[in-house]
Amino acid sequence: MSNEQTSLRLEKLETLRSQGIPVYPERFSANYELAEASLLEDGISDVRVAGRIRGIRNFSKFTFITISDIAGSLQLLLNKEEIGESSFQQFHNSVDIGDFIGVEGHMYTTRTNEKTLRIQSCVFLGKALRTLPDKWHGLSSIETRYRQRYLDLIMTKETQLRLLARTKMVRAIRRFLEDQHFLEVETPVLQHTSSGAIAKPFRTYHNSLDTELNLRIAPETYLKRLIIGGFTKIFEFAKCFRNEGISPQHLQEFTMVEGYAAYWNYVDTLKLMRDMILFILEETFGTTTITIKGRMIDFSLEWDLISFRDLILRDTGIDIDLYPDVKELYRETKRKNIDLEHADLEVLGRGNFIDLLYKKMCRPQLVKPTFLVQHPIDLSPLARANDQNPTLTDRFQLVVNGAEIINAYSELVDPLEQRRRLEAQALLKSSGDLEAMEMDEDYLTAMEYGMPPISGWGFGIERLLMVLTDSDTIKDCVLFPLTKKV
Template identity: 85%
Template sequence: MSNEQTALRVEKMETLRSRGIQVYPERFSINYELYAASLLEDGTSGVRVAGRIISIRSFSKFSFITLSNIEGTLQLLLNKEEIGEMLFQQFHDLLDIGDFIGVEGRMYKTKTNEKTLRIESYVFLGKALRTLPEKWHGLSNVDLRYRQRYLDLIMTKDTQSRLLARTKMVRAIRRFFEDQNFLEVETPILQHTSSGAIAKPFSTYHNSFNAELNLRIAPETYLKRLIVGGFTKVFEFAKSFRNEGVSPQHLQEFTMVEGYAAYWNYEDTMKLMREMILFVLEQTFNTTKITLKGQTIDFSLEWNVVSFRNLIIKETGIDIDLYPDVEDLYQETRRRNIDLEQVDIESLGRGNFIDLLYKKMCRPQLIKPTFLIEHPIDLSPLARANDDNPTLTDRFQLVVNGVEIINAYSELVDPIEQRRRLEIQALLKSNGDSEAMEMDEDYLTAMEYGMPPISGWGFGIERLLMVLTDSDTIKDCVLFPLTKKL
């Protein structure tokens, strides 16, 4: 920012004040949003709108001004003959791009057929002391776009439409679950243990309790406690925190939607999730067709269903059922020249190794919506084992465009089996697996009071938006992503 430019704007602000004009007035009454005014019929009068000036095209006797906000823009006409010499000159002498104004006037169409508001009066609503950047579009310093997201929202149409879609998506998801008679609840962020997912937590300290606490990695075990307590259908928009590496598909702080239905199994949830995705697409984008990597995909068509084992056989030729020992499985991947980079087999465990193999070799191939089912039990410490094959779980993931966007299960409700599995996880943790789950005695106690059959699901808002908008990185799908401190 140029000090000279700021000084000039401060000088204009002082001139406005010396003329008795409020530089930062209390309010302005509008009767139309900018986007709504642009839809009005020609001749509509008494139209009052307000917004930020983002462009001015000046001619000798008139000027075209564009006002903007997150939902749209509107062109204004400032005509010297209609507004008067003094107000016309004042606008050009003392107002700048970036300032806010409120106007009243009537609608008409220009010769180029653009809906425009002819200004009959205007009011100053706020001075910008910094100049908006000229070379923002295609800015190579992506980090600056995240640090100064407010400028990115002003200057970049893609950012505006994507993050507006996020808000619409949240509204649609909430409406969908409420229409299905699910109750929205809230569960704790500060927790004594890190349950509900396989992830490394952020830790913090509670001074009064003199206790180490974790920020939640998932709301799962508390939502299940509510099922124990008598709720039958619940969901939560849960801010969650995972202390994992930076990647185009991961955020350390994200919004998860998680929910549970008593007396359901995972197949009931598959139907619900398909209905939800179709509802969200219609409500957010007014279509069920999305273009991903140049390929148009119609989500209203039938979705593929494939087993974890068959997918790995198809993409690698390896039948994981033949390798119950992780070391043998690792040697088979090496024999087939599958490079999984450096892996520590002992601390990783068979489940996480299989997951690594799947993520590297299989997941990128799944572009169309695909339900991935029959996960190995090693991967799902909280999921119900399949009745016919106890080495598998009753679980699915929805994968679209090579990204997992929904995880869902028939939940494990047997407290003795749950204790056994958490003991295995705790052993992995003590052997160096920082993402393995901790023992959670309080949750096990709740389970021992009895649980009905349950199916549950979870998905990240940012991940879902990233896939549906075909974004390159998940950081583009959050309003204020975390950045390094300068």
């Protein structure tokens, strides 16, 4: 804080203090938000608003000031004749762009048709000691935008709109699920095992209990324990942590919305999720038609539905049903000159190998909303096997613009079958597949007390926002993305 601009601002701060003016006062009583005030009729008086100064345009006898917050901005007029010479000079001698002020006055419209508040009184509300970035150039450094998100929110309209949309989206999801009689619950972040998904966990240590713990990768098994305990329709906004590689579509810390309904199957959930997405779009953006990669997509139209096998066959020419052994499948991809660009291909189980093949060759082609169904069972250790074909699961994923935004199952509720599958996963883990699931005896014990038919679903808030706002990277969809320590 040693540059020339900061020194000048510190001098102004001390001048204000010497005049007995509080530079960081306790409060200001506003009666309108800035966005509300900008819609008021001309002539309305006693309007009190506050905000950060984003622009000052000086003329000899008057000054136009723009103040803003996350949701809106308002032009103010400071007129020397209306507020007096001393107050006019006081403002110009002590106030900088970036400072906070509170004002009272009445509304009028300028000759250039801009809603403006004519200031009758002005109160200083906070000094900025650092200069904001140049408003015309904004924040060009991506690293700065993530590391100092508060500056990005001040300077970048796109960021403001996107992250306000996130808040609206969360509110819409809660309202939709509560209207469908789902109850919101909370489950532990610190867990003894990393069950509920296929991912590598973050590990931590509990000093008092003298034990290793994982940060949860999913809330699944605890939510299912609640179904066992008598809840029938539940959901959770769950912070989850996965120690995965960095990519434009992955965060290591993210918000998962996961829910379960007793006595439902995945077809019931599929209908619920479609209705939910349409509700989110209407509530968040006011439309069901959005632009993705330059294409207008109307989500209210019928969505595609395709099986995992048919999709891979269509895009690669490989029928995965003909290769029950992962080594044969690996050889077939080599024969087709498909490079999966993965360091540990030969230790992957069949499920994770097929998943990699799909993610590399098929998923990027799915732009319109598409329900992907009939996943191989070795890809879904917690899903119910299909009654007609036990090698497949009763599961769907919703894919939009090459991103999986919802994952849903008819859940596996047979404790003996669950034990067999977790044992198979544990074997894969011991053979070097770091993303395979581990054994969870406590969950198996809970299952043995009996479970009803269940369907469940999960999706990441950031991934959904990324797709619906056509963002290039998922980091743009979280308020404070993790960055390297400087």
